[in-house]
Amino acid sequence: MRGLADQKQSTSGRERLPSGGSEFLGMLAGLLRRPRRGERKLPLIWLVRAEGAPDLVSLLRRILGRGQRRRIPHAVLDAPAADRAARHEETRAARHDEPRPARQDDGTRPARDDDETGAADSSPLDDNPPPGDRPAAGTDLAVALRTVYxxxxxxxxxGERLRFRHYPLADWLLHQAPGEELDAGDRRRTLVRRLRDRRGRHLADETTGGGPEDAVATVYQFAFWLVRRAIPSIVFRVAISGRxxxxxxxxxxFMRQQYLAPRQSVTFLGFAERLTAGWRDGEQPDQVHKLLVHAFLEDLRQAYRRRFWRPGSWRRTAxxxxxxxxVTPGDAGHALVRLVNDVRNETGRNDPLxxxxxxxxxxxxxxxxxxxxDAEEAYDEWADVLPETRRLRRAGAWLIVLALGDPSNGSEPRGGTHNFTPPRPPWWSRRFLPAAVCLLLLAGAATWVDSRWSVDCHPAAPLGAAVSVxxxxxxxxxxSDxxxxxxxxxxGQERLRAVQQRIFAQNAAAEQVxxxxxxxxxxxxxxxxGTLTGNRTRTDEESYVSEREELEGMATAQYALLQExxxxxxxxxxxxxxANGGHQMRHAGRAVAMLAELARDDPTVLGVVGLVDSRTSTALALRELNRIGLPAIAPTLSADDMDANSDLYLQISAPNRDQVAMIDEYARQVLRVDEARVYYTTGENSSLTEDLYVSTMLTGLRQRFGDRLGRVEEWRTGQRLTEECGYPGLLLFTGRWSEFDGFLRALKECGADPPRHLVANDSANRYMANPGLRAxxxxxxxxxxxxxxxxxxxxxxRAARERRDDVRGSFLTWIQADDLLxxxxxxxxxxxxxxxxxSLAYDAATMMIRAVEGLAARLRHADPRQRxxxxxxxxxxxHTEVLRQNAAQGFPGVAGPIQFATDSGEPVAKRISLLRVTRVPDVATAPVEVFHCGVGATSPDQRCRPV
Known part of the structure; x- marks a missing residue:
């Protein structure tokens, strides 16, 4: 391909664009405009230019260069020119006979000590000695990246210039050769001195150079400069400590990024020393390349990171x-594209380039x-598959490849009609309004703080903690952790808070162990x-018993591991x-979005337990969890076909269809009644469409009972139920626990002639588990x-412990302990x-724990003592390991054996029971099991039968 100079001459006239060229320029202009909210994922667009095709690069360069005031930041890299520049550097260094160590396996040699920016006469990235007179690919890459920088x-x-801090430091370190003839201590001292001198020049440049800054930033920089001059050595040591x-x-x-295993060096100085010439021999060149690219992209990320105290970041609108x-496949230009693709995949972070x-x-x-x-169609397809391809770390995950065809059937270039001018920045970010902006921010901050403190919601996370609210x-x-x-x-919610405190204390203990x-x-x-807020309660009423119990199950699983x-x-x-998904899981989608960021940053996050309510909001949260690749295990969800929302979903409890079958068998075998009447509720400000638990149970009852179902009616607060007094059939409550108290009050009118057989679904269990409500x-x-x-x-x-059932016996030991529940x-x-x-939450957590332990055992087969x-x-x-273990022998849960079907996340023949209380207010008397279905702890018989 011709160089840029030749291309500019060839495109000086009005050449025609290929078909779709003008639309492509319009799409490109749209991609470059930065949204006011959020950020856009930007692809790597590869144009394949056939012979005679127009030069879109030169056209774009002319368009981007227009404008008297604001222009889109851009850089132009001629790959053949970068190759010639790298060859020129090699030749000039040889002609001047500059002192340099013999080329090592990575082809490095040091720069001059006074080269601060990292633009040395040689590149530190030659992967191998160059064949003939062509520099190694690493040299081309280093020159190319430096040119772009x-x-x-x-x-x-x-606008304000883009400031780079990480990339120049990385490039500078790669050019350092602190003297191979020195011992390790002298090398370290030489490197420290050079770093300190470089830091001094860098701070001086930032303090005196550049355009106008905010007053606060100027004062800060001046004060910091004074401190640096007064105690330079101490400040430098404190800075590089990272503490x-x-x-x-x-x-x-540098110590937190993932390339070149920085944790092995303990300190930044140790890591920096590994990057210098002569000490870099044992490092993988590709890891060094990725570190350079990652540092370059990190500088762009930070420059474009919006912060309310940095108006300049909001002025970047393109x-x-x-x-x-x-570019030819395999050269430095291609290598740069490949590295950007790999870094985006491996770090999981987006960048604005x-x-x-x-x-x-x-x-x-x-x-x-x-x-x-078809450029727009290609972009849409790329955006649809990007989450999956980047998760799979595909080599072309970020690439869109387009072919430039013959321009004979195309159109005249209309670059001037496309808006390649950066949008105007928000009015409040302009320099002449700092006082007004500060006042607005202060007023907004006061309102924001007041609103958060009014519901006790503190968004600031302590150091080392994972808190985002x-x-x-x-x-x-x-x-929060x-x-x-x-x-x-x-x-009234002291016990809910206490179990969270217990979990958080055990988190710290687990880290220490x-x-x-x-x-x-x-x-x-x-x-x-779960649902940790939003219920209406009295000041002396514990209203989150179910959530507290599930957290107790998680705490028990955590405690058991700490006893090993x-x-x-x-x-x-x-x-x-x-994590809190809000009342009725209405804000579960937002909670999952926040958890997605946590899982991206923390590789130890392996699954979600809980979810509490079977509602449409829960189903949407499951779909989002499935999209981001997080398994979900629900201890108590039972709406039919919840597993259709996620391929990574498992539930511990039997589905509603099994519950309906048990109620039907109980009516036939024990009550010996044929007719049934059903009342349902869906909770406050909810509907039957939104409540999947109630709607699927009603569907199952209609299918199972058929003509025997005399009445199916929604019960509302204040509705009388005198027509049910003395009813001899099955009176079934299939609503939400929050209305069960009102339902009982309505039946109180029956006095001495109540309905003969009142049966409630498992949601009423939440009411029965609350001693305050029952009393x-x-x-x-x-x-x-x-x-x-x-x-x-x-x-x-207790019976299980007597017969040496280790799973249930151990669980009994833990819940009896003094320092847990x-x-x-x-x-x-x-x-x-x-x-x-x-027990249900304990089983859910333990199932995930056993899977991780199984994987760890196989990973450590060769070296049992490895970290x-x-x-x-x-x-x-x-998730796959959970299913593998379950398919082999099932899971011996405390609440009964768990066995999943091969094509479903619902358990098969899971044990469920009917419990009976003679008087609801009699809290001191334990419920009695009267009927059960499913596989028991000691018998494989899954038939429904009385106790």
């Missing part, structure tokens, strides 16, 4: 574009280009997602993150209700009930 960092686009916030953040970034011309490549042939990653006329619909939604934020400060084990034990994080021996390297350790329940009605954990009663657990359960002489959902690498497993692999 210099163009983008110029103050030439009508003090706001100081040395770019040094700290994304930068890199135009790469004359749009790359446009012009080449004579398609890349080997995607050899079949789209016609240019925000007010949504008046509720504090988000997640730290006692610095505990969900729900309502009066993991460190003391030399990080050998498998370590995983599970998120509990210090030498048990195969035993996992569990960290629990508590004030109206009347003395007997109630039979569905239980999903009848095998986890105190008597059943408050109060302890099932102690001799004090039969405090276990709680319906404690645990959290990235060695992923959520999808853990």
């Amino acid at each position: 210099r163009q983008l960092s110029l103050e030439a686009f009508g 003090v916030p706001l100081l040395g953040q770019h040094y700290r970034w 994304y930068p574009i890199l135009l790469v011309d004359g 749009l790359v446009l490549v012009a080449a004579t042939a398609p890349p080997p990653e995607l050899p079949e280009p789209y016609p240019l006329v 925000e007010v949504v619909g008046g509720e504090c939604v988000g997640y 730290s006692a610095r934020h505990v969900f729900n400060r309502d009066p 993991w460190e003391r084990s030399d990080r050998r034990r498998p370590f995983l994080t599970l998120v509990y997602l 021996s210090a030498g048990a390297d195969g035993a996992a350790l569990l960290r629990v993150v508590v 004030s329940a109206p009347g003395n009605l007997p109630v039979t209700y569905v239980s999903k954990a009848g095998l986890a009663s105190c008597a059943s657990l 408050e109060p302890p359960r099932c102690r001799d002489g004090d039969d405090t009930p276990v709680g319906e959902r404690v 645990w690498n959290p990235r060695a497993v992923n959520p999808l692999g853990v």
Whole structure:
């Protein structure tokens, strides 16, 4: 392909564009406009230019260069010219006979000590000695990246210049050779001196150079300059330590990024030393390349990161574009595109750079280009599959390949008609309004703080903690793993807060045990997602019993792992993150979006437990969890076909169809009645369409009972039920627990002639588990209700321990402990009930733990003493291992054996029971199991039968 100079001459006239060319330019202009909210994912566009095709790169260069004031930041890279520049540097260095060490395997040699920017006479990235007179691909890449950096960092686009901090430091380190003849200590001291001198020049440049800055920033820089001059050595040491916030953040970034295993170096100085010439021999060149590209992209990310205290970031209204011309597959231009693709995949982070490549042939990653006329269709398809391809780390995940055809059937170029001018910045970000902006921000901040404190929602996370919360619909939604934020400060919810505090304390203990084990034990994080706010309660009423019990089950699983021996390297350790999806899971979608960011940043996050309510909002949350690749295990969800929303979904409880079948068998075998009447509710401000639990149960009842179903009616608060007095058939409540108290009050009018057989679904279990609600329940009605954990009663657990059932016996030991649940359960002489959902949540968490331990055992087959690498497993692999273990022998759960069908996330023949209380207000008397279906703990018989 011709060079840029030749191309400019050839396109000086009015040449025709190929078909779709003008539309492509319009699409490109749209991509470069930065949205006011959120960010856009930008592809790598590869144009395959046939012989005689117009030169879109030169056309774009002319268009982008127009404008007197604001222009789109852009850089132009001629790949053949970069090759010639690299060859020239090699020749000049040889002609001047500059001192340099013999070329090593990575082809490096040092730069001069006074080269601060990293633009040395040689490149540090020669992968191998160059064949003939052509420099190595690494040399081309280094020159190309440096050329792009210099163009983008110029103050030439009508706005504040892009500031780079990470890339120049990385490039500078690669050019350093602190003297191979020196010993290790002298080399370290030489490198420290050069770093300190470089830092001094860098700070001086930032303080005195550049355009106008905000007054606060100027004062800060001047004060910091004074401190640096007064105590330069101390400030420098503090900065590179990475331990003090706001100081040395770019040094700290190098130790937190993933390339070249920085943690092996312990300190930044050790890592920096590994990058210098002579010490870089043992490093993988491709990792060095990726570090350079990652540092370059990180600088762009930070420049475009919107912060309300940095008006300049809001004035960046157009994304930068890199135009790469004359690329051939396998050269430095192609290598740069490949590295950008790989870094985006491997870090999971987006960046604001749009790359446009012009080449004579398609890349080997995607050899079949789209016609240019189908550019918008190609972009839409790319955007649809990007989440999956980047998760699979495809080599061409970010590529869109387009073919430029013959312009004979095209149109005249209409570049001037496309808006390649950056949009105007928001009025409040302009420099002449700083005082007004500050006042508005202060007023807004005061309102924002007041609104968050009014619901006790603190978005600021403590150091080292995972806390992210925000007010949504008046509720504090988000997640926390730290006692610095505990969900729900309502009066009466002390036990809910106490179990969160217990979990957070055990999180800290698990971290300490993991460190003391030399990080050998498998370590995983599970998120509990539930409804932790929004219920209306009295000041003396515990209104979140079910959620508290599920958290107690998670805490028990966590506690059991902490009791393992210090030498048990195969035993996992569990960290629990508590997340709130809001009342009736209405804000579960927002909570999942926040959890997606947590899972992206923390590889130990392997699944979600909880979800609480079977509603459409829960179904949408499951679909989103499936999209981001997080398995979900629901201890109590039972709406039919919830697994249709996620391929990574499993539930512990039997589906509604099994519950309906048990109620029907109970009516036939025990009550011996044929007719049934049904009343349902869906909860406050909800509907039957939104409530999947109630709607699927009603569907199942209609299918199972058929003509025997006399009445199906929605019950509303205040509605009288005198027509049900003395009713001899089955009176079934299939609504939500929040209306069950009102339903009982309506039946109180029957006095001495109540309905003969009142049966409630398992939602009523949440009411029956609340001693405060039961104690004030109206009347003395007997109630039979569905239980999903009848095998986890105190008597059943004691019997299991007697027959040496290790799973259930160990669970009994944990819940009796002094330092776990408050109060302890099932102690001799004090039969405090276990709680319906404690064992179910314990089973859900333990199922994930066993899968991780199984994977760890196989990974450590060759070396049982190796450290645990959290990235060695992923959520999808853990889900697959759960199914593999379950298919082999099922899971021996505390609440009954669990066996999944091969094509479903619902359990098969899961044990469910009917419990009966003679008087609802009699809290002291334990419910009695009267009927059950499904496989028991000691018998494979799954038939429905009376106890």
